[in-house]
Every structure is written in C-alpha cells, then in structure tokens.
Amino acid sequence: MLKILVVEDNPELAQAYRLALSQRGHDVQIEGTGAGGARAAIxxxxxxxxxxxxLPDIDGFSVCRHIRQDSDVPIIMLTARDDDGDVIGGLDSGADDYVVKPVSPGVLEARIRAVMRSRRPATADPEAATALEYGGLRVDLASPVVTRDGVELELSPNELRLLMALLEHQGQVLSREQLLEQAWGSADVPDLRLVNAAVQRLRLKIEEDPADPQLLHTVRGFGYRLG
Structure with a gap:
C-alpha cells in the first residue's frame, strides 16, 4: 500500500482518483489547491x-519547484494539456513523470509503479565502482553528487538516473525505450517525449555548448550515446 497525495481542484476528478486508487489498496489524500498540496507533500x-x-492559486510547475526545495518525493504531473513545452516545463520543475488526462486507472497505477521502481536503491556491492566518470563528468555513487570539472551540478532525479544509465554504457547507443527502462523504471511508459525532454535539459547542464554537444550525442533513428 502506498500513501498517495492527489493535488487536484476538480472535486469529481479528485474523487475518481481516490476511488480508483483506494480500490487498489492505496491510502489517498486529496488537496484542492497548490498551496495546500505543497504543504501536504512536505x-x-x-x-x-x-x-x-x-490549479486555482498556484500552477503545478510552481508547486513542484516548491516541493523540490524540501522533498525528493516522486511527483507525477497530471494535465489535459498535451504540449512539448509543458512536458519540458514539468520535468524541468522536478517532476518524475508527466501524464496527459484522461488516463485510465490501470495506466495511472502502472505509471505510479514505474516511478516507485525507479526510486529503489540498488543492492550494495562491495566490489562495485564508487563513481562513474567521463569527459570531466563524475557521479559519486555514494552521495550521489554530480560534478563537471569539479563543479557540482543540480540534476533532477530523472536527469540523474538518465546520466547514470548513459555513463554505465559509455560509447553504446541506447534507444529511447532502453532509457525509459533505466530512468523511469519501465519501458511500458508510452510517451517517448519524456526521454527527449530529459536529454534536452541534461545537455543544458553538462555541455559547454548545448547547441553543439560534445558529450551526449543523438544517433538519429536509434537513440542517444555518451562518448
């Protein structure tokens, strides 16, 4: 059973989420405003x-950024707006996933399972590497702290998992489906734009010139490659 906070100002839709998720054994809390949702999330x-x-008082982007100041709780953004700019804005504000409404209870449950799986810590291995490095990038696996040429970078949870997947497969081309599996915990999540948007944001943080990337390359028709 999970404790799920639903921040939704439409009472009928909020209750539909409560019913669907409660029937699956979850404890559901409803907040109808952005301010109330931000407080409850923390x-x-x-x-x-x-x-x-x-939302009626504060938009979801602002709520997400406010939560991220104090909490690393998984956040799935729900919206009726199917726009690349909104997807990028949601991920950039710290969301783990972005779901376009209407969404069936089964798909919503699958997306929740996916973000929860992606947050599970890896099994400790005493012989495993303590850091992943490439081209001035370093991820300290114990922290995990990400630096570029010694300067610490602020990455969202999905950006961090995406970077770690690419570092673990340096020189290999990873498809968008493979990166969904690595960073979101499931290749069944249907919206491949999540990967495109996360790569775009990651380049802004790790590349000297994101318009001319030297580290994270696009292999057209296949996916992405680090190195």
Whole structure:
C-alpha cells in the first residue's frame, strides 16, 4: 500500500482518483489547491504525489519547484494539456513523470509503479565502482553528487538516473525505450517525449555548448550515446 497525495481542484476528478486508487489498496489524500498540496507533500510525507498542472492559486510547475526545495518525493504531473513545452516545463520543475488526462486507472497505477521502481536503491556491492566518470563528468555513487570539472551540478532525479544509465554504457547507443527502462523504471511508459525532454535539459547542464554537444550525442533513428 502506498500513501498517495492527489493535488487536484476538480472535486469529481479528485474523487475518481481516490476511488480508483483506494480500490487498489492505496491510502489517498486529496488537496484542492497548490498551496495546500505543497504543504501536504512536505508535512505528511506521502510516497508519491499526483499533481495537476492547472490549479486555482498556484500552477503545478510552481508547486513542484516548491516541493523540490524540501522533498525528493516522486511527483507525477497530471494535465489535459498535451504540449512539448509543458512536458519540458514539468520535468524541468522536478517532476518524475508527466501524464496527459484522461488516463485510465490501470495506466495511472502502472505509471505510479514505474516511478516507485525507479526510486529503489540498488543492492550494495562491495566490489562495485564508487563513481562513474567521463569527459570531466563524475557521479559519486555514494552521495550521489554530480560534478563537471569539479563543479557540482543540480540534476533532477530523472536527469540523474538518465546520466547514470548513459555513463554505465559509455560509447553504446541506447534507444529511447532502453532509457525509459533505466530512468523511469519501465519501458511500458508510452510517451517517448519524456526521454527527449530529459536529454534536452541534461545537455543544458553538462555541455559547454548545448547547441553543439560534445558529450551526449543523438544517433538519429536509434537513440542517444555518451562518448
């Protein structure tokens, strides 16, 4: 059972989420405003937050950024707006996933399972490497702290997992489906734009010139490669 916080101002839709998720054994809390959702996400320590983009007081992007100041709770952004700019904005504000409404209860449950799987810590291995490095990039696996040429970078959880997947497969081309599996915990998540948007944001943080990337390359028709 998960403790799920739903931040949704439409009472009928909020109750539909509550019913669907409660029937699957989850404990569901509803907040109808952005301010209330931000407070509950920090004070009540839910396992996952379902966050509507369009709220009456504060938009979901702002709520997500506010939560990220104090909490690393998995956040799935829910919206009726199917736009690349909104996907990028949601991921850039710290969301782990972005779901376009309407969404079936089964798909919503699958997306929740995916973000929860992606947050599970790896099994400790005493002989495993303590850091991943390439081209001035370094991920300290014990922290994990990411630096470029010794300067610490601030990455979202998905950006971090994406970078680690690419570092673990340096020189190899990874498809978008493979990166979904690595960074989001499931290749069944249908929206490959999540990968494209996360790569775009990651380049802004790790490349000297994101318009002319020297580290993270696009292999057209196949996917992405580090190195």
């Amino acid at each position: 004070a009540d320590e839910p396992d996952v937050v379902l966050l509507d983009l369009m």
